Amino acid sequence: MSLVSQSSAVIMMNVRSLPRRFWMSAAMVFASAVVVAILLAFLAMAKGFETTMQSAGSDDVAFFLRVSSAAELNSTVSNEQVNILTNAPGIASNENGPIISPELYVIVDGVKKSSQTKANIPLRGINQQGIALRENFKLTQGRMYSTGTNELIVGQGILDEFAGFELGDEIRSGKNVWTVVGVFTTGGNVFESELWADAKVIQSLYNRGSSYQSVRAKLTSPDQIEPIKAFVENDPRLNQDVQSEKSYFSEQSKGLSYMALFGRVISTIMALGALAGALNTMYTSVSDRAGEIATLRAIGFSHISAFIGTLTEALVLSVIGGILGSIAAFIFFDGLSAATLGGSFTQVVFQFQLTSDLFLQGATMALVIGFISGLFPAWRAARLPVVIAFQNGR
Amino acid sequence: MSEDVLFDLVNVSKKFVKGKEQISIFDGLNMQINKGDFVAIMGPSGSGKTTLLNMLGGVDQPSSGEVSFDNQRIDNLSEGKLAKWRANNIGFIFQFYNLMPMLNAFRNVELPLLLTNMSSKERAQRVQNALKLVGLDDRAKHMPSEMSGGQQQRVAIARAVVSDPKLLLCDEPTGDLDRKTADEILETLQLLNKEFGKTIVMVTHDPSAAKYAKHTLHLDKGEFVLEAK
Numbered sequence: 001m002s003l004v005s006q007s008s009a010v011i012m013m014n015v016r017s018l019p020r021r022f023w024m025s026a027a028m029v030f031a032s033a034v035v036v037a038i039l040l041a042f043l044a045m046a047k048g049f050e051t052t053m054q055s056a057g058s059d060d061v062a063f064f065l066r067v068s069s070a071a072e073l074n075s076t077v078s079n080e081q082v083n084i085l086t087n088a089p090g091i092a093s094n095e096n097g098p099i100i101s102p103e104l105y106v107i108v109d110g111v112k113k114s115s116q117t118k119a120n121i122p123l124r125g126i127n128q129q130g131i132a133l134r135e136n137f138k139l140t141q142g143r144m145y146s147t148g149t150n151e152l153i154v155g156q157g158i159l160d161e162f163a164g165f166e167l168g169d170e171i172r173s174g175k176n177v178w179t180v181v182g183v184f185t186t187g188g189n190v191f192e193s194e195l196w197a198d199a200k201v202i203q204s205l206y207n208r209g210s211s212y213q214s215v216r217a218k219l220t221s222p223d224q225i226e227p228i229k230a231f232v233e234n235d236p237r238l239n240q241d242v243q244s245e246k247s248y249f250s251e252q253s254k255g256l257s258y259m260a261l262f263g264r265v266i267s268t269i270m271a272l273g274a275l276a277g278a279l280n281t282m283y284t285s286v287s288d289r290a291g292e293i294a295t296l297r298a299i300g301f302s303h304i305s306a307f308i309g310t311l312t313e314a315l316v317l318s319v320i321g322g323i324l325g326s327i328a329a330f331i332f333f334d335g336l337s338a339a340t341l342g343g344s345f346t347q348v349v350f351q352f353q354l355t356s357d358l359f360l361q362g363a364t365m366a367l368v369i370g371f372i373s374g375l376f377p378a379w380r381a382a383r384l385p386v387v388i389a390f391q392n393g394r
Numbered sequence: 395m396s397e398d399v400l401f402d403l404v405n406v407s408k409k410f411v412k413g414k415e416q417i418s419i420f421d422g423l424n425m426q427i428n429k430g431d432f433v434a435i436m437g438p439s440g441s442g443k444t445t446l447l448n449m450l451g452g453v454d455q456p457s458s459g460e461v462s463f464d465n466q467r468i469d470n471l472s473e474g475k476l477a478k479w480r481a482n483n484i485g486f487i488f489q490f491y492n493l494m495p496m497l498n499a500f501r502n503v504e505l506p507l508l509l510t511n512m513s514s515k516e517r518a519q520r521v522q523n524a525l526k527l528v529g530l531d532d533r534a535k536h537m538p539s540e541m542s543g544g545q546q547q548r549v550a551i552a553r554a555v556v557s558d559p560k561l562l563l564c565d566e567p568t569g570d571l572d573r574k575t576a577d578e579i580l581e582t583l584q585l586l587n588k589e590f591g592k593t594i595v596m597v598t599h600d601p602s603a604a605k606y607a608k609h610t611l612h613l614d615k616g617e618f619v620l621e622a623k
Contacts, residue, residue: 002508002509002510002511005508005509006508006509009505009508013494013496013497016496016497017495017496291492292492292494295486295488295492295494296505297453297477298451298453298480298486299480299481299486299505299506299509299553300477300478300480300481300482300484300506300509301477301481301505301509302474302477303473303474303477385453386453387448387453387454389453389486389488389492390444390447390448390453390488390565
């Protein structure tokens with residue numbers, strides 16, 4: 001009881017004396033805020049990219065690529081192989097037959113609105129079953145492309161981040177000219193970073209004959225992936241790797257996981273700088289309050305209460321910084337749209353995403369800064385000689 | 395040891411090492427202070443007045459010898475136990491008051507009571523009584539910066555007596571005050587000694603202040619003489 005009331009009194013006095021050290025305390029709050037904001041910015045970027053990639057993948061969609069092809073861009077699937085795959089077990093059907101989607105994946109140039117730099121945008125050749133397979137597909141503007149024509153529809157991400165993809169715009173790619181007739185969303189996932197057109201038209205314009213680059217097949221249930229794997233392995237004509245679409249995108253999303261690591265390294269280096277400033281602030285605080293601490297000790301307050309009071313002051317300042325940094329990160333970064341290179345050397349549009357677990361990581365960083373910067377000055381406060389109380393003002 | 399003795403210093407020495415030189419403040423000092431006494435300690439700068447006060451207050455320890463308080467050795471107590479001993483037995487009055495500038499008079503006086511298990515209601519009653527004793531019960535809400543030096547020292551006296559300690563240790567309590575205010579403060583100390591039986595040890599440079607004490611110890615080069623008034 002006594003230690004609690006002693007410590008509470010010391011903490012209250014420390015906090016009330018903060019105005020005397022306003023600018024030094026504000027500098028510590030600011031340093032902590034910057035470190036937390038930077039950390040959260042990088043983590044939000046990595047999280048946003050990961051979510052965009054992983055939310056596109058379904059457990060119940062089998063995804064086929066040529067053996068050893070890491071991505072769609074360097075894969076090929078012949079028309080014969082597609083026909084064989086149509087008879088694979090466990091594939092769901094609708095009124096148009098088995099839900100299997102042979103797709104093409106080519107690249108067109110785009111110009112980023114933000115930087116005016118050129119970047120690769122994926123143009124996906126798709127058919128009606130391919131669209132049926134994307135259950136969250138929604139046409140939000142215009143209409144669907146007409147089969148057999150040079151029309152395409154653009155993902156919302158492309159419309160937001162790249163210039164020249166408005167409804168009715170003409171897009172030149174080599175000698176081909178495409179017309180934008182519609183805009184679509186797929187729930188914010190990676191498909192919104194694509195242009196979609198009739199697969200047959202792309203085969204013709206890009207001299208692909210009757211071949212495709214990947215195949216997606218809707219499964220009757222997620223556990224049908226194993227029978228399909230066995231089916232592919234047992235047919236020598238099928239030179240294919242098969243995995244769930246979710247597994248494929250999960251692998252692709254690792255492309256930006258270095259960003260989280262980078263963010264942690266950067267923020268740790270910055271935290272070391274912030275720590276130096278924070279330590280200075282806290283040592284100044286102890287020095288500023290030396291007479292008061294010694295007087296309290298002379299009255300009978302324990303050295304533990306002096307320790308707790310100083311440590312708490314450091315934690316309070318760094319946590320205030322952490323809260324301000326988190327608010328700044330939320331205001332400036334949450335929902336911020338950006339585009340970066342994805343797994344197929346094409347742009348993926350994603351939104352920074354700040355989640356509760358990231359805020360928790362930011363809070364942990366602030367507490368670590370507060371704890372380390374408070375620990376040594378608190379130790380000094382606890383060891384201050386009580387005789388200082390008698391030297392006050394002399 | 396007699397029941398009347400509050401402090402008993404036996405063969406106390408205090409040495410400091412400064413660079414390669416060893417400085418001796420006291421060497422074989424013996425003294426007793428009786429319960430209910432009011433002792434003034436005078437002497438030139440460097441005579442060891444403040445060192446002696448620090449040892450009596452348990453904030454400094456002798457190099458050798460024994461310091462006993464109410465038949466209990468305090469020179470060998472740990473820092474934690476000394477803090478508790480100070481809280482239970484000592485009230486300090488400093489030259490520059492040493493009030494907490496961020497707390498009002500009430501909260502300053504309440505500080506020693508936070509070391510007890512008293513309820514907030516009991517504490518409030520005690521604080522009011524202490525402030526009334528020093529004539530500042532109407533200034534409870536005032537901050538130190540809103541009070542004169544004499545008023546601040548009165549608050550410091552209230553803080554020193556609020557937990558009813560046996561001993562008051564005063565370090566130049568009137569050193570920062572004008573004559574009239576100093577006399578008022580010294581009269582208050584005298585009242586605490588005579589009416590409430592507090593034992594008081596006061597370090598001072600001021601012979602006029604020492605006149606309020608029952609005894610004066612003249613300290614010079616670590617040795618003193620006791621003079622009966």
